[in-house]
Amino acid sequence: MADSTDCVFCRIVRGEAPALVVAETRLSLALLDLQPLAAGHCLVISRRHEAWWHDLTAEETTDLFGLARRVARRIKRAYRPDFVATYARGRRIPHVHLFLVPSFAGDPVDRHFNALEGWQEGAGTLAALAEPARRAEVAARLAAIDDD
Numbered sequence: 001m002a003d004s005t006d007c008v009f010c011r012i013v014r015g016e017a018p019a020l021v022v023a024e025t026r027l028s029l030a031l032l033d034l035q036p037l038a039a040g041h042c043l044v045i046s047r048r049h050e051a052w053w054h055d056l057t058a059e060e061t062t063d064l065f066g067l068a069r070r071v072a073r074r075i076k077r078a079y080r081p082d083f084v085a086t087y088a089r090g091r092r093i094p095h096v097h098l099f100l101v102p103s104f105a106g107d108p109v110d111r112h113f114n115a116l117e118g119w120q121e122g123a124g125t126l127a128a129l130a131e132p133a134r135r136a137e138v139a140a141r142l143a144a145i146d147d148d
Contacts, residue, residue, distance in 0.1 A: 009045045009095040023071055027063040030071045030100075037101050037109060040075040044068040044098040051094040068098050075102050085109050 004010050011017035013029065022042060023030040033041045044067050050056055053064060072084040081102035089097050103109040128134060 004049050004095070007049055007095050008093060009097065010049050013045070013047045022074070023067060025063050025067050027060050028067045030067055033099070038079075038081070038103065038107070040079045040081075040100075040102045042071050042075065042100045044071060044100065046096040050096050051090045053088045053090070053096045053098070056096060064096065064098065068100060072100050075100060082110070085113065 008017055012019040012031065019029070020032040021029055022032060027047055028044055029047060030042050030044045033043050044064060046053075046056055046060055046064055048056070048060065050060075053061060056064065068086060072086065075081065075084050079102045082104050085099070085101045085103045087099050089099060101109050129138070
């Protein structure tokens, strides 16, 4: 997919939009989020325009997650959070970006993930997915698909 002229992350990569870059590689950039959930909240983006991280090349994926690891370790040293939550986005801004959010016990990020775990335990249809036979079926289905 070619660069999108309307994509804010592509404009940042091209130097046409401002960003506070904290680290970069040939294939990826790490920058502070404009609407941080915590001090140190960063985004790690691919330089090439692609909506989803799993559509990047193997080299780009390795680079993206390698840079995310380096920045998460910096966040840990700078802010001493309990953990750095990491999740991939692409829906609202269709350009690969990983969120790196420092999180402490009881903060909104921690409560969000705890709520998801509680929701899973209480949801009938999801509970069915946890049954051993269903899990074995899902594992076999995924294992049978060839990698591309």
